[in-house]
Amino acid sequence: MKILIINPNSDHEMTGAIQKTADNFADGEFEALCISAPGAPEFIETYEDAVKAAPGMIQLVRENEDKYDAFIIACHCDPNLDVMKEITGKPVVGIGEASMKIASMLGHSFSVISSTYYSIPNKEALVRKYSLQEELASVKSPADNMKELSDKEKYLYTAKSAVEKDNAEVIVLGCAGMTGLDKLLQEELGVPVLDGVVCALILASGLSKYGVSTSKLRRYNAK
């Protein structure tokens, strides 16, 4: 089984980190390759960044439909996920949808740790799209006074606050760039911490093995 993980941005360091996470999880049982979408913007922070990433993402899926068994969109705001589900018969999994739906199975409520204050409403809009408001404790980004801290510390303290103040029982890492921090944080926090890349690999590999994919009846019919 071969899974193509599409990084909608052009940050090679992030692509490398996702690849490492995927290799660790796949552990030789399946192949997973992470590549940047051609022409991708440096980051996916805005709606315009998502628009800019779309053509390259579509191209990647089209060119690789025969070579891969499933696709993963490795940005936690699930950019262009609907169009990805529409243009291919193979399973497509967004790391946002995968991680938040799995989080809803592991505890009473979850918090999403967001990298920036600006992306909080977009995450909240995503939570509404997936009808997960009842299970959401909060979407949280590091406080202003954490700027000097390391990523690990910054996200750890933010997650700690989500657990203690918002009663989050599960933590979702809200950016593909946080990949690899899950176990470090889980150990400190004592609650499950989910890396969207791994959650998406669980579902993408499982769906592919099962032989089910997106329904082509109406919403995701390419017409």
Next chain:
Amino acid sequence: MKILIINPNSDHEMTGAIQKTADNFADGEFEALCISAPGAPEFIETYEDAVKAAPGMIQLVRENEDKYDAFIIACHCDPNLDVMKEITGKPVVGIGEASMKIASMLGHSFSVISSTYYSIPNKEALVRKYSLQEELASVKSPADNMKELSDKEKYLYTAKSAVEKDNAEVIVLGCAGMTGLDKLLQEELGVPVLDGVVCALILASGLSKYGVSTSKLRRYNAK
């Protein structure tokens, strides 16, 4: 006041019909120009069509930001509306959002008349996005046996069924291509029938005159 109406598709007949509707409503009180987005697909039926329309829509807004006071997206599925709101400081109104929110003020519940069976779930997803599920009676498209009928008859019978079977108290024309049918249907049905283009003109001209626009605090901040 000058309002730019962006037709996300390249159907010149539709652009012309929208222009006519706009001229009729503006009645000399403000200017409204409808143009197709450069590079637009023939129709907006799929998520991919929406992706293809995006670059031209962004270009139009960027090139015209100084020349126009407000922008309207004239496709009832409000394609790329979030990115449009993000990239400009001028008001941007989608004909889907405008018509459905106005519909919720005119009666207990409304039905959206959709041109095709395939677009029903996308409309339902839009209704959820705008939290209008409680006010929605149904989304309906013409039945298979109506194929031979004229557009007017097809949408009239579909709307009649929405009124009689789903108890819709207001009808929303669910496609910019239906522009101009509102008064014909309203006369026959005896309930308000809303053309999204007019609804968007009401709001776009009003917001511009008022001097308010999209909040740039977080969700629509271009960063």
Next chain:
Amino acid sequence: MKILIINPNSDHEMTGAIQKTADNFADGEFEALCISAPGAPEFIETYEDAVKAAPGMIQLVRENEDKYDAFIIACHCDPNLDVMKEITGKPVVGIGEASMKIASMLGHSFSVISSTYYSIPNKEALVRKYSLQEELASVKSPADNMKELSDKEKYLYTAKSAVEKDNAEVIVLGCAGMTGLDKLLQEELGVPVLDGVVCALILASGLSKYGVSTSKLRRYNAK
């Protein structure tokens, strides 16, 4: 076009302030007259105040149905709005409904600034009636320690707190008595601030020009 703005209370200063706001916005393009409902109570603070205002409001609409093209109810708790929509074929717009639905189009979430702590639950009940809970950041009234401040300062600080603590991206002035403060607050806060009187004028003038009004099918049928 002539719009009658009904002030459900008997506060002449407020009637005057609303008239001034209406004149400023209308700017000669249409006529708008604000008058107090005959027999109106001094304030609309309680459900009983709303009951007391009803007969005069009904009388005003009945006596002026032929002379005006649309009616506005200029109290932010939209008292007796359902009966107003029922008894006339002309459009009726409540400043609460108009301002909150427009707010939902301008940002991720909005806060309503309420004049008193006691009216907060009534506003929340109104938000539920209009199914706007998902878009509501908060309903807020000035803190106890603000009693000595001017109205402008009081509502500015309250709105500032809504923006900073509740992440409101849009501010709705929650009382007709705040009319005229919108631009002052907007300038200080940097987010859209909506005066319900203006929002209702946008919709009432637009609906009248469009020739649509309340559906008489069932809910607002006078039988």
Next chain:
Amino acid sequence: MKILIINPNSDHEMTGAIQKTADNFADGEFEALCISAPGAPEFIETYEDAVKAAPGMIQLVRENEDKYDAFIIACHCDPNLDVMKEITGKPVVGIGEASMKIASMLGHSFSVISSTYYSIPNKEALVRKYSLQEELASVKSPADNMKELSDKEKYLYTAKSAVEKDNAEVIVLGCAGMTGLDKLLQEELGVPVLDGVVCALILASGLSKYGVSTSKLRRYNAK
């Protein structure tokens, strides 16, 4: 204990029927008197009827606050219930709220049998006000072809259809005028059938005996 049942309309036959139901249920354990509100309209079909009934209802509560232990509003659309809760320290129970909340405790979902097609949306709005949408199977009125039938037959067939087609597990009689039909219908249908007058008596007598009443903290504070 003495309970005053306020019939918001002036239909003496209905007042008599409610009195009979109340006497049967009270069975000597408490006193219950049903009277029409002074100046009440003949029926409560429209929002305007509710407005017309309000002054007499308020007068009745004010004049009888010291003489009675609790008040019941005996019209299933709960007209003016908020203002009634506001103006007295004694418990006030609406037959709509009481019957629908009790219905939600007796089965998976309930249907409300409405006397006319026109009142269906008003009932649905009431269901939303009480957040009972999840428990509602349907609101149903007799079909057009039932006009010649007796009340009992008409409502029985309507309720039967609610049970069989909408899967209602509990039936709520949606008009005080149906009082007395509960046991007849229950016997035929085999599911619980609730008379709002009895449901309100259960709660009004219970609350009075318990010594709790409407909270005066904010929403129902008379200021």
Next chain:
Amino acid sequence: MKILIINPNSDHEMTGAIQKTADNFADGEFEALCISAPGAPEFIETYEDAVKAAPGMIQLVRENEDKYDAFIIACHCDPNLDVMKEITGKPVVGIGEASMKIASMLGHSFSVISSTYYSIPNKEALVRKYSLQEELASVKSPADNMKELSDKEKYLYTAKSAVEKDNAEVIVLGCAGMTGLDKLLQEELGVPVLDGVVCALILASGLSKYGVSTSKLRRYNAK
């Protein structure tokens, strides 16, 4: 009329306190007996405790179906309420459902005072089950620094905080073990305070007197 109150735990002191509350409320008008379920666990804190209590609860209902007119489950998390409603034709009332639904009739929003921090999510899950999220202000347990205080003080301060910080207009005692504290707290707080045992007695005695019980159509059909 005879009502059997089932205490799902084996705490005799609690059984005695419930009996006292029941005797006070019944006041000779009906008989109410509280007994522990045979084989009941010491407390109902966990899902496993609820499972352990089930066989004894079922046995009690089965053995007493002919002797009692209604049953009450006297634990505020309503353990095994669905199965109780299923196995008997007599009314069964949970003190959680009864108190929270009555609370929703007495004010804009209510808070549930929970004995421990651990039971908060279970209460929230119960609130969702009964679709009462819109009416919930908060679920609150005593803060850590209250451990030394008496029960009365602990719950009073917690309820006070719910009123002042969460704007609760009604307080629900969230554990049968708090029975008897209602009037003490109500006097101090000035808002209605509900003891679930009394609320359940109001409904159980009322339903029994009325002659209605759980619908056996589908959800609670014993098959």
Next chain:
Amino acid sequence: MKILIINPNSDHEMTGAIQKTADNFADGEFEALCISAPGAPEFIETYEDAVKAAPGMIQLVRENEDKYDAFIIACHCDPNLDVMKEITGKPVVGIGEASMKIASMLGHSFSVISSTYYSIPNKEALVRKYSLQEELASVKSPADNMKELSDKEKYLYTAKSAVEKDNAEVIVLGCAGMTGLDKLLQEELGVPVLDGVVCALILASGLSKYGVSTSKLRRYNAK
């Protein structure tokens, strides 16, 4: 990796069918054993059946916690799932939750095919528990006139009706007893058909491999 699949009923044929499905899916990559809970009832049709199954299910988990890496509850109404999640540190997956949450990722809306008319409300209650109402098209059981048909035909026609009349884009097999029918139905219907056993295996094996499990913070803390 070893996964224990607990069949809460004592139907050996069903246990065998589940084992076969598990073996087919596991395909040698992990071990999966399906066994009946000791003392299990013949079917899980009622709430009492679920209660009866609980002690054996708890015993199985306790006895096997060290020997297995994850547990699956193989009854589509997810009986006793909360207590299972509470008593073990290993992942526990219900086939109802797994299949319905995966279904929500594969199409606009899903229908659950239920074996009997009586279990429909229980399924609907489960859908509410998991906040999946927005994604639910319908819960459907075979019509009365299908009694003579084979299981395959019965469920195929029911699913066909869900697709054609309720616009379901994904079908969920609503009983472990339907295991093995997924591919047969999928081929005929042209939409994804999900077997809960496989969906649960995807998640249970994935979670175990990932090293995350139920949060023990509050809701599922065994205290």
